[in-house]
Amino acid sequence: MNRDKFDILIRKYQNDELTGAEKELMDQWFESLDSGRSYHWTAAEIDAHKDRVWIAIQQREQRISFRSVWIRKWMPYAAAVLIFAVLGSIYYLHFHSNTIQLPRMENRPLSGVAESVKPGGNKATLTLADGTIVTLSEAYSGIVNADGEIRYEDGNSLYNVDSKQDDDSLSYAVLAVPRGGQYQVVLPDGSKVWLNAGSTLKYPLRFNSRERMVELEGEAYFEIVGLQGPHGGRIPFRVTTSDQTVDVLGTTFNISAYADEAETKTTLISGQVRVASSGKDQAVILRPGEESWVHHTADIQVKPAHIDVAIAWKSGIFYFDETPFPQLLKQIARWYDIDVVYEGKQPTEAFSGKMSRNVDLSVLMKFLKDSGINLQIEGNKLIVKK
DSSP states (O other), X not given: OOHHHHHXXXXXXXXXXXXXXXXXXXXXXXXXXXXXXXXXXXXHHHHHHHHHHHHHHHTTOOOOOOSSHHHHHHHHHIIIIIOOEETTEEOOEEEEOSSOOOOOOOOOOOTTXXXXXXXXXXXXXXXXXXXXXXXXXXXXXXXXEETTEEEEXXXXXXXEOOTTOOTTSXXXXXXXXXXXXXXXXXXXXXXXEEEOTTEEEEEESSOOSSOEEEEEXXXXXXXXXXXXXXXXOBOOEEEEOSSEEEEEOSOEEEEEEOTTXXXXXXXXXXXOEEEEESSSSOEEEEOTTEEEEEOTTSOOEEEEOOHHHHHGGGGTEEEEEEEEHHHHHHHHHHHHTOEEEEESSOOOOEEEXXXXXXXXXXXXXXXXXXXXXXXXXXXXXXXXXX
């Protein structure tokens, strides 16, 4: 069975368009996933399983049961929103709770869920030094600041930068990504920044020779280029948020600094950074694989980082790791540009696993409701009832 046919089946599963034979193919594929083994498969293993289940379809074998009960219960919706094969890896989601069990999934409509609520995409505005606001094209994923201009990735020019500025009179631009958006920017020094939904980055249109400084609100992934000044010294790169300043060497890291979160988190992938708290006279040095938590009323905490979780958004994936339900909903609300309203006590369940961000909200809501969460959509509000 070729990859194209299998990918078509995945999409049809997502849209509830499978015939009986096609459902049998997918059910047998899922049955081959043993919950006790790794979900990182080689390309050869995937092809072998595809061939096996395709032969089973042709021979009209009877449908076989799932080996794992919990897979049987969540798989209909997991297949729709949370599972896809990419380069031999299976992405999945499962549910953790000490108080309730997963109910049996049924393909029934979810009252109050708007089918029209789509996932986020490439959306941003760029505010220039003279106050001009440019709505950036959704056809591109980012902009480039280089050679005295701002342009799209294909070279289409947006703005010419004044090359006569001196170090003491820098002009700034503000890249603002709304909820339901994402965008990238290559800074004037060649450093790259990916902005998540509900985030802004203020940066100079030309860095001076003494330091490179940007201001962040929200979440961003940084790949910083190391630069030397005219006298051979390092030109520092600094990222400031409301709670901290991060002093960067040539390095790769992620900062999550949303105003509605209790902590500002800095996760270091490579290199070295110094994180200084704005509210207290305290600073720490992070090593690769570590992250800092900054809270305005407490000391900086340094913890082992789950890097895949921290930067999954950059690859178009939600990645939850025993994530409390309210925290999960914050991420979903930013990406789908909806408001969350709790009627009564907040649910205490936690979720783990990976989830594609490229699905309609309605499918996600089906999964959450059948996991025991009582919710509904009214306009752009997600109402959670308990």
